[in-house]
Amino acid sequence: MDIIFLKEFRIKTLIGIYPWERKIPQTIELNIEIALPSRQAGMSDRIEDALDYSQVVHRINAILDQQHFSLLEALTENIAQMILIEFDSPWVKISAAKLDVIPGVKQLGICIERSQS
Numbered sequence: 001m002d003i004i005f006l007k008e009f010r011i012k013t014l015i016g017i018y019p020w021e022r023k024i025p026q027t028i029e030l031n032i033e034i035a036l037p038s039r040q041a042g043m044s045d046r047i048e049d050a051l052d053y054s055q056v057v058h059r060i061n062a063i064l065d066q067q068h069f070s071l072l073e074a075l076t077e078n079i080a081q082m083i084l085i086e087f088d089s090p091w092v093k094i095s096a097a098k099l100d101v102i103p104g105v106k107q108l109g110i111c112i113e114r115s116q117s
């Protein structure tokens with residue numbers, strides 16, 4: 001299985017269950033692994049045959065601009081479904097972490113894996 005990865009992708013968004021979290025954007029860190037639907041790009045050397053990771057970043061930025069989630073669970077589920085559907089990936093793994101929100105905890109968050117059903 002070939003995998004594209006995005007590491008330490010930091011982005012600001014409104015996220016959280018508390019009223020202050022609906023007003024003040026927080027930085028979250030995403031780590032994403034995306035299984036490729038084909039190996040064609042390695043043979044053809046053509047971006048048309050590749051899963052364009054810059055387009056993945058663009059779509060995640062758009063989602064987090066437009067939608068505000070309460071839970072990291074919902075945020076990761078939303079991104080995972082977008083990647084499976086729009087990029088035809090067979091499998092995706094996503095972690096999302098908040099940074100320094102609880103004293104003594106540098107990062108806390110969730111990691112999910114999803115496959116095409």
Ligand SMILES: Nc1nc2c(c(=O)[nH]1)N=C([C@H](O)[C@@H](O)CO)CN2
Nearest residue numbers: 015016017018070071072073098101
């Ligand atoms: N399982 C989760 N627990 C909590 C979440 C979450 O997204 N998933 N979020 C919060 C608050 O928003 C917290 O991050 C603020 O400190 C609490 N628990």
